[in-house]
Amino acid sequence: MHTRAAEIIAIGDEVLRGEIVNSNAALIASALEDVGWCVVRHTVVADDTEAILAAFREARARIVLVSGGLGPTRDDITSECAARHFGVRRVLDEEVLEGIRAFFERVGYPMSENNRNQALFPEGAVILRNPLGTAPGFRLSRGEKHFFFVPGVPREMARMLHAEILPFLEGILPEGAHRAVTLLRTFGMGESRLDERLEDVTAGVAGVTIGFRTQFPENVVRIVADGRDRAEAEERLLRVRTEVERRLGPMIVAEGERTIEEVVGALLTERGLRLATAESCSGGLLAHRITNVPGSSVYFERGVVTYSNEAKTQWLGVPAEVISAHGAVSDRVAIAMAEGIRKIAGADLGVGITGIAGPGGAAKEKPVGLVYIALATEGGTQVQKQQFFGDRDRVKTWSTAVALNLIRLYLLDLAGPSSLR
Amino acid sequence: MHTRAAEIIAIGDEVLRGEIVNSNAALIASALEDVGWCVVRHTVVADDTEAILAAFREARARIVLVSGGLGPTRDDITSECAARHFGVRRVLDEEVLEGIRAFFERVGYPMSENNRNQALFPEGAVILRNPLGTAPGFRLSRGEKHFFFVPGVPREMARMLHAEILPFLEGILPEGAHRAVTLLRTFGMGESRLDERLEDVTAGVAGVTIGFRTQFPENVVRIVADGRDRAEAEERLLRVRTEVERRLGPMIVAEGERTIEEVVGALLTERGLRLATAESCSGGLLAHRITNVPGSSVYFERGVVTYSNEAKTQWLGVPAEVISAHGAVSDRVAIAMAEGIRKIAGADLGVGITGIAGPGGAAKEKPVGLVYIALATEGGTQVQKQQFFGDRDRVKTWSTAVALNLIRLYLLDLAGPSSLR
Numbered sequence: 143m144h145t146r147a148a149e150i151i152a153i154g155d156e157v158l159r160g161e162i163v164n165s166n167a168a169l170i171a172s173a174l175e176d177v178g179w180c181v182v183r184h185t186v187v188a189d190d191t192e193a194i195l196a197a198f199r200e201a202r203a204r205i206v207l208v209s210g211g212l213g214p215t216r217d218d219i220t221s222e223c224a225a226r227h228f229g230v231r232r233v234l235d236e237e238v239l240e241g242i243r244a245f246f247e248r249v250g251y252p253m254s255e256n257n258r259n260q261a262l263f264p265e266g267a268v269i270l271r272n273p274l275g276t277a278p279g280f281r282l283s284r285g286e287k288h289f290f291f292v293p294g295v296p297r298e299m300a301r302m303l304h305a306e307i308l309p310f311l312e313g314i315l316p317e318g319a320h321r322a323v324t325l326l327r328t329f330g331m332g333e334s335r336l337d338e339r340l341e342d343v344t345a346g347v348a349g350v351t352i353g354f355r356t357q358f359p360e361n362v363v364r365i366v367a368d369g370r371d372r373a374e375a376e377e378r379l380l381r382v383r384t385e386v387e388r389r390l391g392p393m394i395v396a397e398g399e400r401t402i403e404e405v406v407g408a409l410l411t412e413r414g415l416r417l418a419t420a421e422s423c424s425g426g427l428l429a430h431r432i433t434n435v436p437g438s439s440v441y442f443e444r445g446v447v448t449y450s451n452e453a454k455t456q457w458l459g460v461p462a463e464v465i466s467a468h469g470a471v472s473d474r475v476a477i478a479m480a481e482g483i484r485k486i487a488g489a490d491l492g493v494g495i496t497g498i499a500g501p502g503g504a505a506k507e508k509p510v511g512l513v514y515i516a517l518a519t520e521g522g523t524q525v526q527k528q529q530f531f532g533d534r535d536r537v538k539t540w541s542t543a544v545a546l547n548l549i550r551l552y553l554l555d556l557a558g559p560s561s562l563r
Numbered sequence: 564m565h566t567r568a569a570e571i572i573a574i575g576d577e578v579l580r581g582e583i584v585n586s587n588a589a590l591i592a593s594a595l596e597d598v599g600w601c602v603v604r605h606t607v608v609a610d611d612t613e614a615i616l617a618a619f620r621e622a623r624a625r626i627v628l629v630s631g632g633l634g635p636t637r638d639d640i641t642s643e644c645a646a647r648h649f650g651v652r653r654v655l656d657e658e659v660l661e662g663i664r665a666f667f668e669r670v671g672y673p674m675s676e677n678n679r680n681q682a683l684f685p686e687g688a689v690i691l692r693n694p695l696g697t698a699p700g701f702r703l704s705r706g707e708k709h710f711f712f713v714p715g716v717p718r719e720m721a722r723m724l725h726a727e728i729l730p731f732l733e734g735i736l737p738e739g740a741h742r743a744v745t746l747l748r749t750f751g752m753g754e755s756r757l758d759e760r761l762e763d764v765t766a767g768v769a770g771v772t773i774g775f776r777t778q779f780p781e782n783v784v785r786i787v788a789d790g791r792d793r794a795e796a797e798e799r800l801l802r803v804r805t806e807v808e809r810r811l812g813p814m815i816v817a818e819g820e821r822t823i824e825e826v827v828g829a830l831l832t833e834r835g836l837r838l839a840t841a842e843s844c845s846g847g848l849l850a851h852r853i854t855n856v857p858g859s860s861v862y863f864e865r866g867v868v869t870y871s872n873e874a875k876t877q878w879l880g881v882p883a884e885v886i887s888a889h890g891a892v893s894d895r896v897a898i899a900m901a902e903g904i905r906k907i908a909g910a911d912l913g914v915g916i917t918g919i920a921g922p923g924g925a926a927k928e929k930p931v932g933l934v935y936i937a938l939a940t941e942g943g944t945q946v947q948k949q950q951f952f953g954d955r956d957r958v959k960t961w962s963t964a965v966a967l968n969l970i971r972l973y974l975l976d977l978a979g980p981s982s983l984r
Binding site for chain 1: 577578579580581582583584585586588589590591592593594595596602603604605606607608609614621776840846847848849850851853854855857858859860863864865866867868869870871873874877878907908909920921922923924955956959
């Protein structure tokens with residue numbers, strides 16, 4: 143048996159029938175890989191005793207993560223199946239029962255008799271706490287092999303994984319197999335150019351590999367460092383990461399799961415500046431992304447979606463002659479939109495976006511995907527012409543990413559390199 | 564062997580490691596279930612000969628859908644493994660090779676020697692065309708058991724599934740096992756109330772079942788009708804569906820995969836009316852959703868995100884006294900926003916949304932999730948007070964759904980019940 147092999151089993155008719163996408167498996171797999179485990183199989187089976195027992199029997203990996211089927215209803219038979227698979231009976235855990243009772247008192251619902259079932263565990267199970275719901279998880283071990291049972295509700299599962307399971311798994315990793323991982327999100331450079339730029343970046347540092355993945359419209363650099371223990375893995379990671387950062391500089395927009403809108407928000411807050419946006423083809427997506435960040439009301443003054451030419455003229459002061467001479471999709475109009483919204487909102491930064499999101503609206507010399515993006519600031523206005531490819535959704539997303547990146551680069555330049563990312 | 568059992572196998576390290584969520588499996592499962600097959604297992608395995616062969620061997624269902632590993636690189640070994648599993652050699656298909664050559668000429672890229680591999684198929688395979696890419700799929704059958712091999716790229720896979728595989732599968736369904744399915748999307752009624760309202764709705768019609776699923780913020784009613792043949796299944800479906808429609812009336816917002824913003828767009832187009840929006844807490848998401856619909860520039864005049872009070876006063880004419888007397892989050896301000904945007908934009912319909920998306924911004928008597936939504940029309944202005952629960956994202960989504968539904972109900976009323984949904 144591969145000493146770092148892991149397997150993931152999801153139990154549930156809804157996942158099986160495609161009513162729910164199995165995003166739990168991706169989340170678990172990614173977390174396991176990041177701490178040095180190697181995922182060899184995912185399986186999904188029905189809420190059915192025979193199917194579940196077959197999946198347990200066929201699991202060959204050293205660790206097996208089973209999600210779902212721990213709820214209070216009759217469908218929820220994972221715990222029973224676990225007991226059968228391990229050949230033990232189920233016993234009541236008084237402490238868990240008390241916790242479930244307290245939970246129902248707190249939320250003010252009556253506790254049903256079924257919820258009592260959630261306090262029954264296979265004998266010998268180590269209970270995994272669930273502060274976010276009524277279904278605790280548990281671990282059953284036999285020798286070197288460990289089964290973990292977690293709820294199917296994603297946030298309950300994720301919490302249990304990070305608080306209870308990953309620390310345990312790190313403890314049982316074989317000598318020399320510890321791992322540290324980081325993700326650096328880049329924008330504006332294709333994978334092959336990134337690859338070139340990072341050639342030999344791991345030279346002289348053992349146990350480190352670099353990988354790339356696309357999370358449109360960003361390209362993510364994943365640095366994986368293995369070491370005999372965590373300290374060694376982290377030291378190796380830091381060495382390579384420092385060199386990657388030196389080579390890519392401001393192409394790196396964010397780290398880990400942080401978004402570019404969060405980075406822009408932190409920079410605006412730090413600099414004490416306010417922003418206003420004027421959108422045409424991106425249709426409000428830029429304002430939506432900016433306002434997804436809690437606290438954005440501090441730096442976001444207003445946004446406007448000027449789909450009609452009248453709105454561009456009336457609110458932003460884009461001269462009707464400019465629109466008729468150059469067309470609504472032109473660098474001149476993008477600049478006038480950015481400068482207009484900056485002025486009327488009394489903001490420090492103004493953004494203007496105009497383009498053709500498609501599928502309709504293309505004209506001679508103005509194909510679908512042609513977008514102009516302008517940023518007006520105290521020091522002047524810059525504009526970018528972009529030719530994007532893909533459907534409406536993709537053009538909208540790409541346009542707003544370019545706009546956010548323009549803002550980010552401007553704010554970084556404003557006061558020298560910042561540590562904010 | 565269950566005569567309607569189906570199994571789904573995904574091949575690929577990226578899915579296995581959690582870099583990509585296995586949304587293909589959900590899509591395939593849902594399509595298979597909808598035509599009467601019963602999905603009994605999903606599996607994901609690595610790009611590894613032993614792992615793939617083991618998954619093929621363990622597949623017990625009558626039909627097996629295998630996705631991924633058909634590309635031109637060395638990782639792509641699905642076709643080789645299929646040949647080994649079926650004990651046949653691989654042969655070159657001249658027609659496919661010619662198609663690949665033509666594809667590369669059309670896109671202007673040189674064809675690599677590796678692409679030739681994509682024209683090699685296990686002997687006896689029936690080729691499944693792929694008009695969207697270079698990797699054709701194929702079917703291998705032995706007696707009553709059928710393996711289908713499809714590309715991992717979602718849109719190529721989906722096209723092949725619908726154009727080539729589902730019609731074949733319908734043809735081999737056992738007598739009496741044909742199925743017709745419809746999804747009716749409802750808004751504004753919880754699952755338990757829906758359940759009550761639809762009690763006994765299938766009475767007197769054999770072979771029909773009703774299910775519910777939540778796709779926040781909508782509740783979806785799924786009607787499944789089985790029959791001896793397609794005609795009988797569809798006739799049964801229609802009978803129950805007509806009764807469900809009668810009982811739920813305008814609670815049904817859309818059918819199938821159609822979105823409420825598409826429905827609203829079609830109604831506005833049909834009525835020849837124009838819309839403008841003024842958003843605060845929803846931060847541009849309403850404009851974004853509306854402009855996601857191709858052709859929305861016909862009926863969407865403009866939108867504004869007035870995060871600051873100045874913007875509300877300056878652009879929408881919301882009196883500063885109203886804001887200071889009632890607060891920015893109040894029915895009075897929502898109404899003034901809706902009426903203000905309608906007037907200044909010269910639109911037929913104006914929407915105003917103001918609320919507290921959270922996590923910050925709550926005040927005494929104004930908790931997170933409190934949102935006012937107003938619709939101004941020729942005939943007057945209506946306003947709704949809502950108390951939503953959940954995080955920022957959820958409050959934004961819910962607010963815009965209520966706004967879209969208000970518009971939809973108004974437009975339906977305008978000219979009596981419409982067939983548009």
